[in-house]
Amino acid sequence: xxxxxxxxxxxxxxxxxxxxxxxxxxxxxxxxxxxxxxxxxxxxxxxxxxxxxxxxxxxxxxxxxxxxxxxxxxxxxxxxxxxxxxxxxxxxxxxxxxx
Numbered sequence: 001x002x003x004x005x006x007x008x009x010x011x012x013x014x015x016x017x018x019x020x021x022x023x024x025x026x027x028x029x030x031x032x033x034x035x036x037x038x039x040x041x042x043x044x045x046x047x048x049x050x051x052x053x054x055x056x057x058x059x060x061x062x063x064x065x066x067x068x069x070x071x072x073x074x075x076x077x078x079x080x081x082x083x084x085x086x087x088x089x090x091x092x093x094x095x096x097x098x099x
Contacts, residue, residue, distance in 0.1 A: 026035040029042040030050055036042045046054035071078040 034044040041048040046056040
């Protein structure tokens with residue numbers, strides 16, 4: 001490559017200045033008011049152009065049924081809640097640990 005053919009960094013960056021990605025254009029759902037991509041179904045309520053396309057509630061219930069069945073097959077009680085750690089206590093944190 002000869003120096004005559006070289007493209008300076010400024011020239012290359014000027015050319016690439018138009019290659020940026022724009023933010024997606026979003027529309028609001030008429031039924032629930034959440035944002036969705038244009039010409040696409042609303043992921044929150046399952047409607048498109050004021051028409052119910054997918055029953056989201058049935059889909060969620062089916063997903064929960066599969067989750068419960070899997071937990072039962074693994075021998076885990078699906079209704080039992082996970083034990084969460086006790087919230088942090090200021091007094092316990094401020095005490096120095098004795099050896």
